[in-house]
Amino acid sequence: MIIVTDTLLGMRCPECGKLDFHKLSRFDFSGRKRVEITCTCGFVKLFVTTRNRKDYLLQVPCVVCEARHVRTLSAEMLWSGEVNYLFCQETGLELGYLGPEEDVMALAAAYEESMDALAGEFEKEDEFFHNAGIMYEVLNCLHDIAEQGALYCQCGNRDVDVDVFPDRLELHCKDCDSVNIIYAETEDDLMIIREIDTIELTRNGFKCLDSVANTGKTGKKNSRRRK
Numbered sequence: 001m002i003i004v005t006d007t008l009l010g011m012r013c014p015e016c017g018k019l020d021f022h023k024l025s026r027f028d029f030s031g032r033k034r035v036e037i038t039c040t041c042g043f044v045k046l047f048v049t050t051r052n053r054k055d056y057l058l059q060v061p062c063v064v065c066e067a068r069h070v071r072t073l074s075a076e077m078l079w080s081g082e083v084n085y086l087f088c089q090e091t092g093l094e095l096g097y098l099g100p101e102e103d104v105m106a107l108a109a110a111y112e113e114s115m116d117a118l119a120g121e122f123e124k125e126d127e128f129f130h131n132a133g134i135m136y137e138v139l140n141c142l143h144d145i146a147e148q149g150a151l152y153c154q155c156g157n158r159d160v161d162v163d164v165f166p167d168r169l170e171l172h173c174k175d176c177d178s179v180n181i182i183y184a185e186t187e188d189d190l191m192i193i194r195e196i197d198t199i200e201l202t203r204n205g206f207k208c209l210d211s212v213a214n215t216g217k218t219g220k221k222n223s224r225r226r227k
Contacts, residue, residue, distance in 0.1 A: 007078060010108040011086065011096025014063035015043035019108060022046075024098070026079060029053055046096075060095055064088040069095075083107065130167045131185050138184035141193045142169065153178055153201035160201065173201050181208045 006025040013020065022037045022045075029035060029050055037046040047059035056078050060069045069089050077084060083099030094111060097104045129135040142162070145151050152158045153173040163170040171180040178201040183189045192209060201207065 005079070007084075007098050008101045008104045009037060009046060009096060009098050010104040011045055011060075012063060013039040013041060013043055013045055014061045014066075015039065016041040017063075019112065020045075021101075021104070021108075024048065026053075058086070060086050062088050062090075062095060064093050064095070065090045128166055129184075134186065134190050135164075135184045137190050138169065138182065138193055141190075142182070142199075145197065145199055148197070150198040152199075154203040171199070171201060176204045178202055178204055179206050181206075183209070 005027065006023050009022045009024055010019070011022075012018065016039060018039060018041065020039060024035065024037065033050055035048045036044045037048070039045050043061075045061065049057045049059075054075050056073050056075065058071045058073060060071070062069055065088055067090070069086075071086065073084060078098070081100055083097055083103050085094060086096040086098065087094050097107050142151070146160075149158070151160055151171075153160060153176060155173060155176040155178070157173050157175040159174070161172045161174060163172060167183060167185045169182045169184060171182065172178070180199065180201045182193060182199075196209075199209070
C-alpha cells in the first residue's frame with residue numbers, strides 16, 4: 001500500500017498575479033497546526049489549519065472577489081492522490097489545484113492557455129470598437145434594462161435583436177422591422193443611457209437614442225457584426 005505524503009498546490013497569486021507551484025507535506029504539520037503557503041512576493045496564498053490531522057481547513061484569498069474562501073478537506077481527500085479544486089464561491093472561477101504534480105501541472109497549463117485565448121479575444125474586441133470602455137459600459141446598461149423587462153417593441157415583441165457596430169448598437173425587432181440606434185462612443189452617449197430605465201422600439205419605426213454631440217452620426221458607415 002502506497003501512502004501519499006505530499007500534494008502540490010498550483011495557484012496564481014492574488015497579489016502579484018504570478019502562477020507558482022508549492023509542495024504541501026503531511027510532515028509540514030508535525031508539531032504545528034497551521035501552515036502558510038507564501039508567494040515569492042511575500043503574499044500568503046493559502047492558509048491550512050488542522051486540529052487533529054484528520055480534517056484540514058483551507059483559507060484561500062480570492063483574486064476575483066477579494067474575499068477569503070474557506071474549504072474543509074478530510075485527510076483522506078487531501079492526501080488521496082486525487083486533484084482537489086479551489087474555486088471562487090461567488091463566480092465559480094477556478095483559483096488553483098491541489099493534487100499530484102503531473103495532474104496539477106497539466107491543469108494549470110490548460111487553464112493558462114484558455115486565459116491567454118480569452119485575453120486575445122478581448123484585445124480583438126478592443127481594436128474593433130472606437131471606444132471599448134464606453135461600449136462595454138453601454139452594453140452593461142442595456143443588459144440591466146433588458147433584465148428588468150424594460151426592453152421591448154410597441155408591436156408586443158420582447159425578443160429584440162442587438163447588432164454591434166464599432167460606434168453604436170442597433171436594436172432590431174424582427175416582427176415589425178423597427179430599429180432603435182444607441183451610440184456608444186463618448187461620455188455623453190454613456191450618460192444618456194444611464195439616465196433611462198425603459199427602451200421602447202416604435203412599431204414599424206426608427207428611433208435614435210443619441211446625445212447632442214452625436215447628431216451628425218447617422219451617415220456613418222455600417223460595419224455590421226451580429227452579437
